[in-house]
Amino acid sequence: MKDEVAAEAHRCLTEAGVDFVACMPDSAFLELYQRLEGDSAIRYLQVANESDGVGVCMGAWLGGARPAMLMENTGFALSCYALLRGPAAFGVPMLLLISYRGGFGDERWFSVPFGWATEPLLESLRIQYSVVNEAGDMAHAIAGAVKSMNAMQAPVAVLFPPQLFSEAK
Numbered sequence: 001m002k003d004e005v006a007a008e009a010h011r012c013l014t015e016a017g018v019d020f021v022a023c024m025p026d027s028a029f030l031e032l033y034q035r036l037e038g039d040s041a042i043r044y045l046q047v048a049n050e051s052d053g054v055g056v057c058m059g060a061w062l063g064g065a066r067p068a069m070l071m072e073n074t075g076f077a078l079s080c081y082a083l084l085r086g087p088a089a090f091g092v093p094m095l096l097l098i099s100y101r102g103g104f105g106d107e108r109w110f111s112v113p114f115g116w117a118t119e120p121l122l123e124s125l126r127i128q129y130s131v132v133n134e135a136g137d138m139a140h141a142i143a144g145a146v147k148s149m150n151a152m153q154a155p156v157a158v159l160f161p162p163q164l165f166s167e168a169k
Contacts, residue, residue, distance in 0.1 A: 005135045005164045006031035009097075010039070012139050013068060016146040018095060019043065020065035022053040026072045028099035028165045033070060050075035051082035057094040058086050066146070068095035073102070073118040073159075074111070083125060083155055093149035095142075096157040099165070100131065106162040122157055129157035132164065 047053040057067035102115025149156040
């Protein structure tokens, strides 16, 4: 993620009241999770897989936190069962920040099928989402997502396409 985009995402998460972030390390979000790791106002935890992250975010919400999960869209595909079995079934809000691998403009040929599947999967799981195409769209997307997740008591997602990353990784 470009440094200025990571700085803006960090600022937006803080302003929206996110105080817990689980992360399955992903090269696209490297600059963001390094910032989050160093922020004493946000509890940051790396997880072994995305499904574990969903469970950890559920526990954080039950403990009074406002959680977010950072992951690639490949990991989002893997976490669908956990999202349906937990947050969707029991009404647990969480913000999913998803790098949009294989999306329009991504040169990673092996990610293309995940690009095709990401939005249809979100729609089939009834997870509302927005796509941040420019850093200037981020404040509106993240603030709106946090308001929606709390109002709906459900997961919501914000997708970050390749143009926001430092390079094709």
